[in-house]
Amino acid sequence: MASLEQTWGHERLVASAYDFAVHNPLVRRIGAFALWGLDARLLMDYIARLRETTAGSRVLDVPCGGGLAFASLQPNHALDYVAFDFSPVMLERAQQSAQQLGLKGIQFQQGDVGALPYEAQQFDLCQCYNGLHCFPDPQKAIQEMARVLKVGGTLRTTLVVKGAGTRYDAMICLFQWRGWFGPTCTRAALEGWLKDANLKLTDHQQSGALWMFEAVKQTPTP
Numbered sequence: 001m002a003s004l005e006q007t008w009g010h011e012r013l014v015a016s017a018y019d020f021a022v023h024n025p026l027v028r029r030i031g032a033f034a035l036w037g038l039d040a041r042l043l044m045d046y047i048a049r050l051r052e053t054t055a056g057s058r059v060l061d062v063p064c065g066g067g068l069a070f071a072s073l074q075p076n077h078a079l080d081y082v083a084f085d086f087s088p089v090m091l092e093r094a095q096q097s098a099q100q101l102g103l104k105g106i107q108f109q110q111g112d113v114g115a116l117p118y119e120a121q122q123f124d125l126c127q128c129y130n131g132l133h134c135f136p137d138p139q140k141a142i143q144e145m146a147r148v149l150k151v152g153g154t155l156r157t158t159l160v161v162k163g164a165g166t167r168y169d170a171m172i173c174l175f176q177w178r179g180w181f182g183p184t185c186t187r188a189a190l191e192g193w194l195k196d197a198n199l200k201l202t203d204h205q206q207s208g209a210l211w212m213f214e215a216v217k218q219t220p221t222p
């Protein structure tokens with residue numbers, strides 16, 4: 001089966017089909033519930049928290065995919081926004097989407113979340129929607145996102161976790177075999193990684209197999 005790199009980096013059909021599905025409200029709602037028992041309205045409400053972000057904030061959206069997260073912004077948003085993804089296909093779709101929505105001031109950057117090309121403490125908010133279960137090394141991704149966050153900055157994330165039910169775990173195995181998912185993790189493992197990365201869990205909820213959480217970067221202990 002295809003590797004993660006092959007799937008997300010080069011399989012235009014997979015990337016395009018996924019992106020079409022998440023941007024279409026009806027397909028998204030039916031698909032999310034059928035696959036993961038998720039109420040997609042909760043996911044979209046969660047993503048829409050972006051609108052409450054203070055003007056001038058620096059935001060990292062990784063992985064941006066085809067631009068699901070910034071679709072909740074108004075054209076006159078005043079954020080310093082970086083949309084980052086491994087996949088050139090996704091970035092192309094995200095750029096088209098930003099253009100259609102009339103969103104200006106979004107920078108697009110291709111790269112690997114495991115080696116973010118930024119200095120430490122650059123961002124006020126890091127959004128990571130539906131990415132951690134696709135990354136080859138989710139713990140490394142958490143470390144990198146924590147590194148580039150300012151102290152007091154927020155990591156806002158959603159992911160499919162292991163251990164939410166036999167049916168969902170079987171689906172995760174199928175997606176891993178197909179090369180769509182990486183190793184992913186349980187909630188308990190992730191909570192440990194957050195602690196190790198000096199991130200304090202401040203808010204969370206679960207719908208089906210999707211865990212949604214916010215964590216705030218703490219002052220490093222001397």
Ligand SMILES: C[S@@+](CC[C@H](N)C(=O)[O-])C[C@H]1O[C@@H](n2cnc3c(N)ncnc32)[C@H](O)[C@@H]1O
Pocket residue numbers: 004008009018022062063064065066067068069084085086087090111112113114128129130131134135136
């Ligand atoms: C399921 S999609 C989620 C995209 C978007 N956040 C959304 O919710 O629609 C997973 C994304 O992770 C990206 N990705 C996979 N591995 C990556 C990596 N190592 N670094 C950055 N992005 C990666 C893929 O290209 C894909 O766009």
